[in-house]
Amino acid sequence: MSRAWQGGSTRQWRNQRAKALRRDNNRCVECGEKATEVDHINHRASGGTDELANLRSLCTPCHAHYTRQQTTQAGKLRRGTKRQREKHPGLI
Numbered sequence: 001m002s003r004a005w006q007g008g009s010t011r012q013w014r015n016q017r018a019k020a021l022r023r024d025n026n027r028c029v030e031c032g033e034k035a036t037e038v039d040h041i042n043h044r045a046s047g048g049t050d051e052l053a054n055l056r057s058l059c060t061p062c063h064a065h066y067t068r069q070q071t072t073q074a075g076k077l078r079r080g081t082k083r084q085r086e087k088h089p090g091l092i
């Protein structure tokens with residue numbers, strides 16, 4: 001932990017989180033299961049805010065999926081050269 005993020009915003013965040021869950025009827029916006037987590041669409045690290053418009057309710061598996069995806073993307077960007085296996089364009 002190198003930097004404190006908006007000191008003292010925890011209570012506010014909990015409040016926003018609860019509002020987001022209520023807005024989405026406690027349902028995961030991806031799969032419709034019961035939502036238990038709230039995700040930042042635009043991550044705070046990349047300038048996203050705690051506004052409701054930037055929040056979405058997710059279930060644990062979907063949240064884990066997104067987190068993994070974001071981590072993978074970040075890793076790809078950092079490495080730059082690693083490519084995923086592609087389908088042979090010449091084979092139909």
Ligand SMILES: [Zn+2]
Nearest residue numbers: 028031059062
């Ligand atoms: Zn889900």
